[in-house]
Amino acid sequence: MSAVTLNNIAKRFGTFTAVHKSSLEIAEGAFVTLLGPSGCGKTTNLRMIAGLLDPTEGEILIGGKRVNDVPIHKRNLGLVFQNYALFPHKTVAENVAFGLKYRDVPAGEIPKRVQDALDLVQLPNVGERYPKELSGGQQQRIALARAIVIEPDVLLLDEPLSALDANLREDMRVELKRIQERIGVTTVFVTHDQSEALAMSDQIVVMSEGRVEQVGEPEEVYNTPASEFVANFLGASNIIAADCIERSSDSVALEAPIFGKLAIPVWKAPNLKSEGKAKLVVRAEKLLLAAPDAPAGDAVSVPAKVETVDYQGQAVRYFVRAGDTQLQAINMIDEHPYAAGSDVSLQLRPQDCAALPG
Amino acid sequence: MAASSGSLGWNLVRVWTLLVYIFMFLPIAVVVLLSFNASQFGAFPMTGFSFRWFVELAQNEAILRAFRTSIVLGLMTALISTTLGVLASLALVRYRVPGANMISTLLIAPILVPEVVLAVALLLFLNFLQINKSFTLLLAGHVIFTLPFVILVVQARLVSIKRDVEEAAMSLGASPRQTFFQITLPLMLPAVLAGALFAFTISFDDITGTLFWKPGGVETVPTQIFAMLRNSISPEINALGTVMIVMTVGLPLLGIAIARRLSSKSGA
Numbered sequence: 001m002s003a004v005t006l007n008n009i010a011k012r013f014g015t016f017t018a019v020h021k022s023s024l025e026i027a028e029g030a031f032v033t034l035l036g037p038s039g040c041g042k043t044t045n046l047r048m049i050a051g052l053l054d055p056t057e058g059e060i061l062i063g064g065k066r067v068n069d070v071p072i073h074k075r076n077l078g079l080v081f082q083n084y085a086l087f088p089h090k091t092v093a094e095n096v097a098f099g100l101k102y103r104d105v106p107a108g109e110i111p112k113r114v115q116d117a118l119d120l121v122q123l124p125n126v127g128e129r130y131p132k133e134l135s136g137g138q139q140q141r142i143a144l145a146r147a148i149v150i151e152p153d154v155l156l157l158d159e160p161l162s163a164l165d166a167n168l169r170e171d172m173r174v175e176l177k178r179i180q181e182r183i184g185v186t187t188v189f190v191t192h193d194q195s196e197a198l199a200m201s202d203q204i205v206v207m208s209e210g211r212v213e214q215v216g217e218p219e220e221v222y223n224t225p226a227s228e229f230v231a232n233f234l235g236a237s238n239i240i241a242a243d244c245i246e247r248s249s250d251s252v253a254l255e256a257p258i259f260g261k262l263a264i265p266v267w268k269a270p271n272l273k274s275e276g277k278a279k280l281v282v283r284a285e286k287l288l289l290a291a292p293d294a295p296a297g298d299a300v301s302v303p304a305k306v307e308t309v310d311y312q313g314q315a316v317r318y319f320v321r322a323g324d325t326q327l328q329a330i331n332m333i334d335e336h337p338y339a340a341g342s343d344v345s346l347q348l349r350p351q352d353c354a355a356l357p358g
Numbered sequence: 359m360a361a362s363s364g365s366l367g368w369n370l371v372r373v374w375t376l377l378v379y380i381f382m383f384l385p386i387a388v389v390v391l392l393s394f395n396a397s398q399f400g401a402f403p404m405t406g407f408s409f410r411w412f413v414e415l416a417q418n419e420a421i422l423r424a425f426r427t428s429i430v431l432g433l434m435t436a437l438i439s440t441t442l443g444v445l446a447s448l449a450l451v452r453y454r455v456p457g458a459n460m461i462s463t464l465l466i467a468p469i470l471v472p473e474v475v476l477a478v479a480l481l482l483f484l485n486f487l488q489i490n491k492s493f494t495l496l497l498a499g500h501v502i503f504t505l506p507f508v509i510l511v512v513q514a515r516l517v518s519i520k521r522d523v524e525e526a527a528m529s530l531g532a533s534p535r536q537t538f539f540q541i542t543l544p545l546m547l548p549a550v551l552a553g554a555l556f557a558f559t560i561s562f563d564d565i566t567g568t569l570f571w572k573p574g575g576v577e578t579v580p581t582q583i584f585a586m587l588r589n590s591i592s593p594e595i596n597a598l599g600t601v602m603i604v605m606t607v608g609l610p611l612l613g614i615a616i617a618r619r620l621s622s623k624s625g626a
Contacts, residue, residue, distance in 0.1 A: 052525055072528045073537075079529035085522035089544050098540075102531030143526075150530060 003186035009058030035197040036207035078147030082159040086131035093127035099150035117149040236284040244278040262350040269355035277358025286352035287329040299347040393596035411597035424582035435500040435561040443508030477570035491573040508553035515549030548617035555613040
C-alpha cells in the first residue's frame with residue numbers, strides 16, 4: 001500500500017491553475033523529491049498533502065485513508081520549512097517537545113524522546129538554548145528533530161536546505177539522507193536544486209508549470225529525460241532537431257545536423273515510437289572538446305570553434321560554434337582549458353545521446 | 359573643508375540645541391520644582407522644600423474622585439481597545455476579509471480626524487439618537503480614538519510573525535486555538551502590552567473629547583485640573599501636574615522596559 005496517494009488532484013486559485021490534474025503514488029519508506037523551478041506547483045502539492053491547502057478536485061490518501069477533510073493538526077505529519085520556523089520564545093528542548101504534548105506520550109517519557117531526537121541530529125547539548133543562539137544549520141537540524149520526534153506518517157520537507165550556505169548545504173544533504181534512512185520515514189522533499197534531487201531521492205517527480213513532466217529514479221530521469229524541459233532542467237543539454245530515419249529492436253538511427261547519422265541505443269529513446277521528426281539530446285558534459293586532429297575512437301568528431309570560456313575550477317563550460325549552431329559543453333580540465341577562438345574538434349559518442357519525439 | 363567638531367559653527371549648533379531643549383522642558387521642570395515649594399503662592403522664589411501640596415492633594419476629595427474616574431476609565435479603555443484591536447488585527451492580517459483595506463483605513467481614521475471634530479460629531483450623533491451622556495458613552499468615545507494606536511502597533515508585530523511558525527505548530531498537532539495561545543499570542547505579547555499602555559495613557563491624558571462627552575458631575579483628572587485653573591493657580595495643581603507627569607511618562611517607560619525584557623527572552 002502506498003504511504004501517500006494523490007488521486008487526480010488539481011489546485012486552482014481563481015482562474016489560475018497551480019497544479020493540473022495529476023496522480024502520484026508514494027511508496028512506504030520512499031524518499032520522493034518534487035523537483036522544478038519556482039512556480040511549478042511543487043510547493044502547492046506539498047501543502048495539499050500537509051493540509052495547508054485544500055485541493056480543488058481529487059483525493060489525497062495517507063496510509064490508505066482519505067484525508068481531504070482531516071485538518072492539518074490531525075494528520076500526523078512532520079513538516080520542515082526553508083526558514084526553520086522554530087518557535088523563538090521556546091528553548092530547543094521545548095521546541096522539540098511541542099508535538100509530544102498533543103500525543104499520548106507519558107510526561108515522564110518526553111525528556112527521553114527529546115534527547116533521543118537531539119542525539120539523532122547530532123546536537124545533544126543544546127536543549128537549554130534558544131533558537132536564535134544557534135547557527136542556521138543547527139536550527140534546521142532542530143526543526144528536523146522537532147518534526148521526526150512525533151514519529152510522523154510522512155515527513156514533508158519544503159526546500160529545507162535552500163537557506164544554508166553552499167558547503168553546509170552539502171553536509172546537511174548527507175545528514176538528512178542518513179537520518180531518513182535510519183528512521184525509514186516516508187519523505188516528500190521539495191526542491192529546485194537538481195543536484196539535491198539526484199543525490200537524495202529514490203524517486204524524482206519533475207514538475208513544470210503545474211504539470212508532472214516525468215516520474216522516475218534519479219538515473220532514469222537523468223539518462224532518459226522524457227521531455228525537453230527535463231533534459232534542460234537536470235543538467236545542461238543541447239537539444240537539436242533531427243530526423244529519425246530507422247528503428248530496430250536495439251537502436252534508433254537519427255540524422256542530425258552537424259553530427260550526421262547517430263545510432264542511439266533504443267533504451268535512451270523510449271518515447272520515440274516512430275520514424276520522422278525527433279529531437280537529439282546531447283548532455284553538455286558528454287560533448288568533449290579535443291585537438292582538431294585528435295583520434296575519435298567510436299565517437300563522432302566534428303570541427304568547431306570555441307566562442308566563450310566559463311572557467312569553474314575543476315571543470316570548464318564552453319560555448320562552441322559548429323557550423324551555424326551554438327552548443328555548450330562542460331568538460332573536466334586537463335591541464336589548461338582551451339582559449340576562446342581556438343579551433344577544436346567536438347567528440348560525441350552516440351550511446352551518450354538520448355532522443356525525444358520531435 | 360568640513361567644519362571640525364571644535365569650530366564656531368558646531369558650538370553654535372550645540373548652544374542652539376541646548377536652547378531648544380530648555381524651551382521644551384523648562385516649563386515641566388518648573389512645575390515639578392514648584393510642587394515642592396513650601397509657599398502658598400505657586401511662584402518663585404521658593405521658600406522651602408515641602409510635601410505639603412501632595413498631602414493636600416491626597417486629602418482633596420474632588421481630586422481623588424477624579425483620579426479614580428480617570429484610572430477606571432483608562433483601564434477599561436485599555437482593556438476594550440486592546441481586545442478589539444488584537445481581534446481586528448488578526449482578522450486583517452491573517453484572514454482574507456472582503457474590503458480589508460477599507461476597514462483598515464476606517465479603523466485608523468480617528469487619528470487623522472481632529473479630536474474636536476470627532477468629539478462634536480459623536481455628541482451630535484448621540485443627540486440625534488436622543489441618548490443622554492453617560493460614563494459608558496465617555497468610555498466608547500475613548501475606545502474610538504485609542505483603538506487606532508492599538509491596531510497600528512499590533513498589526514506591525516503580527517506581520518513580522520511568520521505564518522510558517524503557526525503552520526509548524528499545527529503540523530505538530532496543535533489546533534488553531536492552541537496555536538494562537540501557545541505561539542501567536544506569546545510572540546505578539548510585547549505589542550499587545552504596548553498597545554494597552556498607549557490606550558491607557560492616551561485615555562488618562564485626554565481632555566478635548568472628555569470635556570464634550572463627560573456626563574455632568576463626572577470629572578477626570580485633566581478636566582478637574584482645567585476646572586481648578588478657572589478659579590486660581592493653586593500650588594496643588596503643580597503637585598497634581600507632577601503626579602500626572604510621573605504617570606504618563608513613567609508608565610510607558612516601564613512598559614518599554616517590560617517589552618524589551620520579553621522580546622529579548624523570546625529572541626524575536
